[in-house]
Amino acid sequence: MYGWQLAEKLIRDGMIASIGTLYPVLARLREKGLVSSFDEPSVRGPSRRYYRLTPNGTAQLSVFRKQWKPFAAVVAAIVGEDDAHE
Amino acid sequence: MSEQTSEVANSYLRELDDALHGVDDAVRRDIVGGAREELQGLEPEEARQRIAALGDPVFVASEASESSPVTTARSVPAQGREGKDYAVTASVLVALGGILVPVLGWLAGLVMVWISSQWWRWEKVVASLVPIVVGALAFALIFLPPEENDRGAAVNPLIPAVFDIWWSGALLVMICNLIAGMWLLWRSRRTPRPFA
Numbered sequence: 002m003y004g005w006q007l008a009e010k011l012i013r014d015g016m017i018a019s020i021g022t023l024y025p026v027l028a029r030l031r032e033k034g035l036v037s038s039f040d041e042p043s044v045r046g047p048s049r050r051y052y053r054l055t056p057n058g059t060a061q062l063s064v065f066r067k068q069w070k071p072f073a074a075v076v077a078a079i080v081g082e083d084d085a086h087e
Numbered sequence: 088m089s090e091q092t093s094e095v096a097n098s099y100l101r102e103l104d105d106a107l108h109g110v111d112d113a114v115r116r117d118i119v120g121g122a123r124e125e126l127q128g129l130e131p132e133e134a135r136q137r138i139a140a141l142g143d144p145v146f147v148a149s150e151a152s153e154s155s156p157v158t159t160a161r162s163v164p165a166q167g168r169e170g171k172d173y174a175v176t177a178s179v180l181v182a183l184g185g186i187l188v189p190v191l192g193w194l195a196g197l198v199m200v201w202i203s204s205q206w207w208r209w210e211k212v213v214a215s216l217v218p219i220v221v222g223a224l225a226f227a228l229i230f231l232p233p234e235e236n237d238r239g240a241a242v243n244p245l246i247p248a249v250f251d252i253w254w255s256g257a258l259l260v261m262i263c264n265l266i267a268g269m270w271l272l273w274r275s276r277r278t279p280r281p282f283a
Contacts, residue, residue, distance in 0.1 A: 004121035009140075019142040021150030024117040047127035050120065 003049040027052055035061055096126035096134040099144065106148035114151055174205050174275035181214060182268020186261060193218075193264055205275050214271050218263040225256025 002010075004020065004027075011017045030036035035058035042048040054062060100123055107115040122141055126134050141147070177199035184192025200211050 003124065004117070005125045008121075019147045019150050020118055020121055021142070021147035022154050024121060025111070025114050025151055025154035028111070028114050028117060047124050049124050050117075 002053075003051045007052065030058065034058070093126075093129065093131045093134050095131050095138070096123075096129065099134075099138045099141075100126065103144040103147060106144040107151060110148065110151045118147065118151060170205075171275075173199070173203060174272060177203060177205075178268045178272035178275065180268075181271055182265045185264050196268070200271060206271060207274075210271065210274050214267040217267055218260050221263045222256060222260040225253075225259055228256070 004023065007027075008017070008020045008023045011023060012019070017023055027036060027038075031038065034055055036052050037055050038050050038052050040048045040050050100119060103122055104115070104119050107118060110118075125137050125141065129137060177196055180192060180196025180199060182196075184194075184196045186192070188195075197215055200206060200214060206214075
């Protein structure tokens with residue numbers, strides 16, 4: 002995906018407010034070797050910078066997915082409890 | 088659909104670039120580059136709509152500042168090598184500096200252009216090389232071997248002498264510098280500042 006495609010999706014999902022949040026994250030992921038970027042000409046004219054996961058990034062995502070479900074379940078259990086508990 | 092970036096888009100990109108001053112260089116370059124990708128080739132009305140989606144430059148910059156390290160080291164010295172006044176001075180020196188102070192004036196202009204982040208690297212290369220190449224070609228003409236001529240034959244006054252070639256070459260270089268300076272000034276106004 003190229004920058005704006007990522008931004009558009011994340012903004013629509015309410016994860017970020019603008020490209021001002023997206024690119025610093027991409028820069029950090031690139032620094033860590035989890036994401037790589039490459040330029041490719043588009044059909045409509047200007048070339049675009051696409052981002053994709055590196056093999057290291059794919060492995061990291063796989064680990065994160067495994068950890069996310071139990072973590073989310075714990076958070077949901079805690080946050081989801083009613084306010085009667087002190 | 089035009090391949091060029093519309094004035095409304097260029098204006099937005101300049102504002103965005105200015106607003107991102109002090110944000111990490113790589114992030115700033117990515118944000119401006121990403122916005123440029125989206126705006127390039129759009130008609131003004133399309134560009135306006137996309138700009139609205141991209142967001143206010145100040146807001147984008149504040150988010151970027153919160154999400155990335157701020158580089159104060161670059162911003163202070165670089166400020167003196169950017170801006171409208173700097174671009175005008177450097178461009179005028181490239182255009183006319185060589186006339187005011189032969190060679191040195193032009194070199195001073197080129198140094199100003201090269202240490203500035205106001206222009207893309209390819210623009211700096213073009214502005215530097217065109218007058219040099221033209222001058223070198225004119226100079227080379229002087230050293231071309233003369234055509235074989237019968238001894239005692241009259242010299243054709245229509246064939247330029249070395250003196251003529253020298254001065255024509257110098258004039259040509261001056262014209263090239265003038266055009267290069269004007270072009271640099273135009274480029275500094277049309278494109279947001281890159282990071283060379």
